[in-house]
Amino acid sequence: MIELDSKSRLLEGSGYRYNFHRAVYFNPDTRKVFSAEFIDDHAPDEIAARMEEPRNGDPGAVWRFYFNSPPPESVRLAVERALDIG
Amino acid sequence: MDERTIEDRLRQEYFELLPEIRKVADHLESQIKFRLLGTTRTLDRYERVLVKARVKDCESAVESLRRRQEGQEFDLSRATEYRLLDLKDLAGVRVLAFPPARITEVDHVLREIFPEWVFDPVRGHDGEILASKYWGFCEASDRVKCEYQVASMLVGLFWEIEHSAIYKPAPELRGIALSQGVKAATHRVLQSLAAFEQEFERIKEQATHQPE
Numbered sequence: 248m249i250e251l252d253s254k255s256r257l258l259e260g261s262g263y264r265y266n267f268h269r270a271v272y273f274n275p276d277t278r279k280v281f282s283a284e285f286i287d288d289h290a291p292d293e294i295a296a297r298m299e300e301p302r303n304g305d306p307g308a309v310w311r312f313y314f315n316s317p318p319p320e321s322v323r324l325a326v327e328r329a330l331d332i333g
Numbered sequence: 334m335d336e337r338t339i340e341d342r343l344r345q346e347y348f349e350l351l352p353e354i355r356k357v358a359d360h361l362e363s364q365i366k367f368r369l370l371g372t373t374r375t376l377d378r379y380e381r382v383l384v385k386a387r388v389k390d391c392e393s394a395v396e397s398l399r400r401r402q403e404g405q406e407f408d409l410s411r412a413t414e415y416r417l418l419d420l421k422d423l424a425g426v427r428v429l430a431f432p433p434a435r436i437t438e439v440d441h442v443l444r445e446i447f448p449e450w451v452f453d454p455v456r457g458h459d460g461e462i463l464a465s466k467y468w469g470f471c472e473a474s475d476r477v478k479c480e481y482q483v484a485s486m487l488v489g490l491f492w493e494i495e496h497s498a499i500y501k502p503a504p505e506l507r508g509i510a511l512s513q514g515v516k517a518a519t520h521r522v523l524q525s526l527a528a529f530e531q532e533f534e535r536i537k538e539q540a541t542h543q544p545e
Contacts, residue, residue, distance in 0.1 A: 251458060251513055251516050251517040251520060252517055254513045255513040255514050255517060258513065265508070265512050266508065267508045267509055267512070268405065268508060269404055269405050269406070269508060270400075270404070270405050270508025270511040270512075271404060271508075282403040282404060283508060283511030283512070284403050284511075285403070286513065287511075314403045314404065315403060316403065318403060318404055319408040319409075319410055319411075320409075320410070321406065321407075321408055321409035321410065322402065322403070322404045322406045322407075322408055323404075325404065325406040326404045326406065
């Protein structure tokens with residue numbers, strides 16, 4: 248329970264919004280997207296560490312995905328489309 | 334080459350299976366109601382046992398498969414691997430009971446009838462068991478799996494509203510069940526319902542032993 252609340256606070260406090268259609272948390276500024284499953288399966292400090300990860304020269308336009316399993320191409324494209332439109 | 338979408342292929346599979354799914358649901362419901370007669374005929378006035386069968390509708394079945402994918406999207410490179418027959422709850426029966434002593438009794442009676450079925454409980458956020466759920470095959474079909482669930486009536490009635498709001502929402506709210514805020518709110522409700530049941534059992538125990 249405490250963890251659910253602290254994850255909510257962490258995500259919202261770090262500028263992440265929830266996409267109900269894709270069940271992902273995303274931040275348009277950092278171009279990072281976390282699946283709900285990833286958030287469920289990782290502790291708040293691990294999630295925070297991923298949020299802080301530098302982009303390592305990634306072009307700003309590319310979304311970085313934090314999924315439990317790397318998303319296949321068709322899934323990545325569908326999520327990107329949804330986030331860029333939304 | 335099959336140019337239909339994954340969803341359309343699954344819809345076709347659904348309607349081919351539907352008569353069999355209905356048969357399974359009817360069979361399981363009848364069997365459970367019959368076996369629970371010993372319990373349902375001896376209920377006290379404040380006690381409840383409710384048996385309800387349901388057949389998963391087509392879009393819920395497709396959505397259910399889709400919801401298992403991160404990003405809520407089918408992987409096109411695995412298009413032919415998705416099958417509705419993988420779902421364990423195309424047909425299901427839910428048994429709701431109150432108070433907790435009746436839940437335990439019902440669970441025990443049904444466990445004896447379906448000893449081979451796989452225990453796959455519904456757990457809350459803290460790992461607590463919210464419902465005893467079992468899946469397996471009944472005599473009506475050897476390919477359509479079915480499940481039955483034994484749960485607190487308070488939790489079950491809450492789930493009826495919660496599930497219709499959370500699992501069958503408008504498309505734009507599809508992932509509502511996975512949001513951390515909704516999970517936290519749901520957890521608080523379930524904790525309160527459990528506290529009510531515990532207190533009810535405690536008071537009932539006191540009243541039973543009180544001289545008139």
